[in-house]
Each structure stands twice: as structure tokens, then as C-alpha cells.
Amino acid sequence: MVLHLPYLFKEVCMKRLSLSLVLVFILAGFVFANGAVEDQVTLTAEEEMWSSELHDWSGKTIRVMMIGDPWIDSLIEISKNFERITGAKVIVDGYGYDQTHEKEVLEGNQPNSDVDIIVLDAPWVGEFAEAGYVENLKPYIEKEDSDLIAWNDYFSTFRDVVTWKDQIVGLPFASYYVMGNYRKDILDKEGFDFPVTTDDVKAIAKHFSNNPDYPNMYGVAMNNQSGSAVGQAFFEWIYSFGGKPFMSMYPGSPDSYADMTPNFDSPEAKETVQFFIDLLEYQPEGALSIAWDDRAKYFASGYVAQAFMWSARMAMLEDPNKSAVIDKVDFGLFPSSEPGKSAPPLGGWLMGIASNGNQKDMAWDFIKWFCSQDVHQEFVMAGGPPSRYSIFTDPETTAKYSWLDTLEDTVDRSYADCRPRIPESNEIITTVGTYISRAMTGELTVDKAMKALNVELAEMLSNAGYNVSK
Amino acid sequence: MHANRIEKLLFIGPVIVLLILFSVFPLLYSLFMSFTDFSIARGYTNGFIGLDNYVQLMKNKQFLVSIFNTAKLIVFGVSTQILLGFVIAKLFKARHGSRLTTFLRTIYIIPIMVTPLIFGLISVYLFDPVYGIINYILQALDLGTMTWYGSEKTALFTIYIVDTWQWTPFTTLLILTGLLNVNESLYEASSIDGASVLQQVFHIEIPLLSRVVGIAVIMRFMDIFRMFDLIYASTKGGPGISTEVISLFAYRQSFNFYKTGFGSTAALIALILTVFFSSKLNTYLSREN
Numbered sequence: 001m002v003l004h005l006p007y008l009f010k011e012v013c014m015k016r017l018s019l020s021l022v023l024v025f026i027l028a029g030f031v032f033a034n035g036a037v038e039d040q041v042t043l044t045a046e047e048e049m050w051s052s053e054l055h056d057w058s059g060k061t062i063r064v065m066m067i068g069d070p071w072i073d074s075l076i077e078i079s080k081n082f083e084r085i086t087g088a089k090v091i092v093d094g095y096g097y098d099q100t101h102e103k104e105v106l107e108g109n110q111p112n113s114d115v116d117i118i119v120l121d122a123p124w125v126g127e128f129a130e131a132g133y134v135e136n137l138k139p140y141i142e143k144e145d146s147d148l149i150a151w152n153d154y155f156s157t158f159r160d161v162v163t164w165k166d167q168i169v170g171l172p173f174a175s176y177y178v179m180g181n182y183r184k185d186i187l188d189k190e191g192f193d194f195p196v197t198t199d200d201v202k203a204i205a206k207h208f209s210n211n212p213d214y215p216n217m218y219g220v221a222m223n224n225q226s227g228s229a230v231g232q233a234f235f236e237w238i239y240s241f242g243g244k245p246f247m248s249m250y251p252g253s254p255d256s257y258a259d260m261t262p263n264f265d266s267p268e269a270k271e272t273v274q275f276f277i278d279l280l281e282y283q284p285e286g287a288l289s290i291a292w293d294d295r296a297k298y299f300a301s302g303y304v305a306q307a308f309m310w311s312a313r314m315a316m317l318e319d320p321n322k323s324a325v326i327d328k329v330d331f332g333l334f335p336s337s338e339p340g341k342s343a344p345p346l347g348g349w350l351m352g353i354a355s356n357g358n359q360k361d362m363a364w365d366f367i368k369w370f371c372s373q374d375v376h377q378e379f380v381m382a383g384g385p386p387s388r389y390s391i392f393t394d395p396e397t398t399a400k401y402s403w404l405d406t407l408e409d410t411v412d413r414s415y416a417d418c419r420p421r422i423p424e425s426n427e428i429i430t431t432v433g434t435y436i437s438r439a440m441t442g443e444l445t446v447d448k449a450m451k452a453l454n455v456e457l458a459e460m461l462s463n464a465g466y467n468v469s470k
Numbered sequence: 471m472h473a474n475r476i477e478k479l480l481f482i483g484p485v486i487v488l489l490i491l492f493s494v495f496p497l498l499y500s501l502f503m504s505f506t507d508f509s510i511a512r513g514y515t516n517g518f519i520g521l522d523n524y525v526q527l528m529k530n531k532q533f534l535v536s537i538f539n540t541a542k543l544i545v546f547g548v549s550t551q552i553l554l555g556f557v558i559a560k561l562f563k564a565r566h567g568s569r570l571t572t573f574l575r576t577i578y579i580i581p582i583m584v585t586p587l588i589f590g591l592i593s594v595y596l597f598d599p600v601y602g603i604i605n606y607i608l609q610a611l612d613l614g615t616m617t618w619y620g621s622e623k624t625a626l627f628t629i630y631i632v633d634t635w636q637w638t639p640f641t642t643l644l645i646l647t648g649l650l651n652v653n654e655s656l657y658e659a660s661s662i663d664g665a666s667v668l669q670q671v672f673h674i675e676i677p678l679l680s681r682v683v684g685i686a687v688i689m690r691f692m693d694i695f696r697m698f699d700l701i702y703a704s705t706k707g708g709p710g711i712s713t714e715v716i717s718l719f720a721y722r723q724s725f726n727f728y729k730t731g732f733g734s735t736a737a738l739i740a741l742i743l744t745v746f747f748s749s750k751l752n753t754y755l756s757r758e759n
Contacts, residue, residue, distance in 0.1 A: 102725050127511065131511060225709075226706060226707060226708025226711070227706050284599060285605075286617040289619045297601075427726070430726060434711060
């Protein structure tokens, strides 16, 4: 008996160990089974409707390449619903502005791509359509129920933006318009109405800068950074000064690209640049380096009295986690040199199908789902930029966002070609921005800068085959 | 012997193939591109255009300014980093071996471990004229504030400061290695002969460190010549064109404007200048040794 004790002890230990392991496995099975049960999708009624409309994409992955703007998190969050409905996995890659353009052009030049959906900016429409980077969505739209697409519910000016030579390049899901943002609390206190003209802008800017009653406050923050930032700003303001950057490019033009003779040395163009220069002294220190994010940051932090920002930033201003000026902000129509001449800038993003992608049907399913009225409303509620008229009558969105009435006043006043939508757009805007920045630093006079710019763009556009007068 | 040759080829063959694929071929292809008007977005418009790109480049004010800005950064950046690196290396050497010195040295070299792009992004926040901590400290010390990246007068200077901040630790380490290898008996002998500290620096340390310093100069020269990340993250060449540098110019032509032919020309000119000046520097330093 004594001789068998170690053996017995070992036997008992082994049995106990085996029993323990079995119990652990059974318990683990319960846990994972429960998890699996929890993972079984329970769809809402709306999602049930969509599951009959969309295909089953279980096991597939869809890739979206897009800008990393503030609402990207909202898009990612809402995309999880698509995953639930179809079983597909949605991967969203967001980049900075220049990187998005680079990557999309490089991707578009490949024979095949892993990217299924391209989110492109308004000025890139012509470039991407001409190069064939994205599918023409017209045939896709024509096959669908018109109530599902609700094409006429998109803002009319943005419907024009996404259309290029009878092609529909993408669905206009994230339209941007520039609106005025003002510190209502201090403007009211000082007896100012929100500015209607550019002179009003200057007066407010002057009043709140270097004002001992408002220490650490500046009058305005503008997009001044050299290159694409101030270049874009020029195209935002020129029409509201009554000008036109190219001879046939103006609101109401029958063909914006008929005569691309540069017009940057016109009195209105010079007045626009002088306006930028005049406002420099009323802006935070280092104003020449202010770009989109800085402008938004200064305003949301309460450092400036007014700023003119894309509507995509508006939701941030009313987010207590991101804004120090909640309940202090009012919104207004984009100002102009004369009352009633406002031509609010238009921009924004459209969702297209990559031509060299291999999952076009799935891409179309995602696009038509994401851009549908109901999902768009969810997107807007989560912070996405509104792009449909129905948003203005939706009780939830109108209760949440106080700036929607200003946006409604803005959308139909814009000009679809406020920035050229041709392949040379990026080069034009950056070149314009570089010369304007050189004028703003004083390296060149406004006259010299705009004349030199005219000459350079005339040569560039002439070489590219556009109609340019000598 | 034949087997020996094959063995050698087998060992160095893969490296040669990689060199050809990733260095020689891209270089030759860029050279070819520089004689065309190829655009990655629009293909060829006129095809072969001879020396047109080179002529246009030499007339391009922005490109000429970029060369000038790059030269300024090299001259001031390299000299400051070597000088400062030497002084700090001397300080570290004086207290070499102590735990405090080891700890301080570890913290000191952190900037060189951060990628230049991230360092540039961080510097944008540090040097923000309104929010930045640098101006906050200057104000607290009653020294006023600066616009840093926000003015054409100070933007290039700010780039120079940030680059110096990040890379002086690198030159410090190189020089410190050299200093620690200087024979202590030389110091002792010179002290006995009545040499002052400065005399020891000029007559012992600098001559003995010339090779190490030469390497540091060449490496920093090439790095600053190629500088892109810091400027792209901070000023993008502005305000105006006050911080435009060669690599940013080439990048913008090729990847913003998609004028690949023209961008390749700029990149090639940058390469030629880098190789020319690096080899001249190397020859000079070898002769001095």
C-alpha cells in the first residue's frame, strides 16, 4: 500500500486535472456560445427592409478611400449598420486633403484596385471623370427605384457638381457650403448685426482686435496659408466681389469652361486679394500660416469674433466636447462686396465606384444605402454634412442644429463651378494660392502678383488645350 | 577558382539585383522622364521634349528660391549642429560615467528617435503663436512672443531651430564617441606643458575629431538637402515661398500637379547638386586629414 501511494497520488491529481480541464472547456463553450448567440444579428424594421433590397455580402470586405474630415467617425459608425445588414466588412481609410487626391489618382492609374469606393472632392470631378477613375453612375441609378435614390432631394447645386458631360460621377452625400460664423454674444453687446458686406466684416474685425475690453480676442480668422488654402479662399470670395477668375467662369454662365482666359488682374480679383491683406492685422499672430483646421480651432476656442467656414464644421461648434462657444454662435449668409451679391462657396464630397475595383455591385449597394434619405438623416444627426432638402424639414435635425435655416438660405445661391472642376484644378488653385501668399507677405505688390499669375496660368491652360485668348 | 567566383556572385548577386531594381533603374527612368512631359494623370501630351524641362526649371523663380533656401538651411543648420554638438559632447564627457549623465543623455537623444514628420507636426503645436507653449514660456519670462511659422520673416528660422533641436543630439553622439576615444595621456601631457583648456580643444581634440566631424558634416548636409517632412508638416513652403525647398518643389510638381516629367527634372537636379557638393566636401575633408 505504502509503495503505491505516490502512484495513487499521481492518479488522483491527473483525474482532478482532467476533470478541471473538461469543466473549463464546457464553461468556455457556454461563454462563446452565448457570445455567438449575442452576435446573431437582430435587425430593425428598416434594416429588414434593406436586407431585401441589398445583396448578401457575407465574407466580403469593402474598402472606402476618403478624406479624413471631422465626420469620418460618423461614417465609420453608421457603416456598421451596413455590416449588420449584408454581412460585409467595411474598411474606411481616411487621409489628409492632398494625400487623398494623390492616393486616389495613383490608385486610379492601376489596372486593378482593392479600393471599391472613392470619395472625391467637387473640384476633382472633371479630372476623375476624364481619366476614367470612377464609374458613370447613371446606368446604376436608372435601374433603381427613383424613390430610393430620391435624386431631386439632393441640393440642386451639388447635383450639378457631380454631373460631368452627361455622366454622374458620384452621389453627392457630403456637400459643403461656406457660411458666416459669428460670436452673437459679443456682437450683440457691441451693437453689431451680423455682417452682410465685406465692409461689415472689416468693421467687426477692427473693433474686436486690440480691444482692451476683449483681451486675447481677434477680429477674424481666414484661410491664409500659402498654396491650396489661400488659393481656395480666393475662389470662395471672388464671385461675392462680383468678379470672375476666368472669362467664362461666373454664376449663371452657360458654359464655365468656354473661355479659360485668366482674369486674375481684374479690379475685382485685386480687390479680393487686398481684402485678404487688409484683414491680416485683425487676425491671430502668425496669421499667414492659418489654414482650415486652425481657423476652426481659433473660432471654436473663442479667440476670434467671426470666421467663414465650411458647413462641415458647424456640428463641431455645437459639440460640448469640442467647442467653447456653444450657445454663443450665430450663423449667417456669406458676405459680399455689395448687399445681395452673395455667391456662397460650394464644395464637398461625392461617393463614386472605382472603375478598376472588383466589387462594383457591392460598392453600389453601399453607396445607394449610405446616400438614401433615411441613412443620410442618421449621418447628419451623427455630425455629417447635410446634402438633402429633406433634412430641412426633419424635426430631429432641425431641433438639433440651429444653423440649418442659414444653410437652407445658402444652398441654392451657390455656383457649381466656383472652383474649376477640370484636371488642372489642383495646379490652378495651388498656383493662385502661392502668388496670393507672395502678395500677402509683401514680396510682390498685388498688381505684380496678379499679373504674373495671369501669365503663368494662361501658358499652363493654353498648353493643356483650353481656349485662352492672347 | 571558378567555383570561388560563383560563390562570390551568389553572395553579392541578390544585393546587386536589389541595387539595380531600386536605385539604378529608378534613376535611369527619372532621367528618361525628365526629357518628356509625362503626367501620371494625363499620360504624354507631346512626348519627348528634349531639354525643355531643364530650361523651364532654370527660369522658374520658385525653384531658384528653393535652392537658395536649401543652401541657407544647410550652411546655418550644419554649422550650428556641429558647434552645439561639440559643446554638449564636451559637457557629457566631463561627467562621463555618472548615472545622472547617462539619464540626461538618454532624454537628450529622444528627438532623433521621432520621425521627422511627427516632429514637424508636434513643432506646429509647440510654436503656435497663440496656443503654443514656446510663446507661453517666452511671455512668462517677459521676452515677448514670436510669430514663428506664421511670418515670412521667421518661418525659415523656425525650421532651422526645429531641425537643430531634432538633430543636434545626433552630432553630439558622434562627437562624443570621438572624444571618448581621445587618449587621456594627451590631456595630461599637455596640462603638464601648461596648455589651457581652449588650447587642448584646438590642438588636441579638433585635429583628432576631424574625421568624425567630417562624417557628421556630410551626413547632416545630405539630410538637410533632402529635407521634406518637416516643411511639409509645418509650412508647406509658405508663407509665400519663404520656406520652399528643393525636395518640396519636386514633390509638388510630381504628386500635386502630376507633372511627373518636370518633377523628375527637379529631383535629378537636386541629386546632382547633392552628389557634387558631398563629393567635394569628402575630398576636402580627406585632404585635411
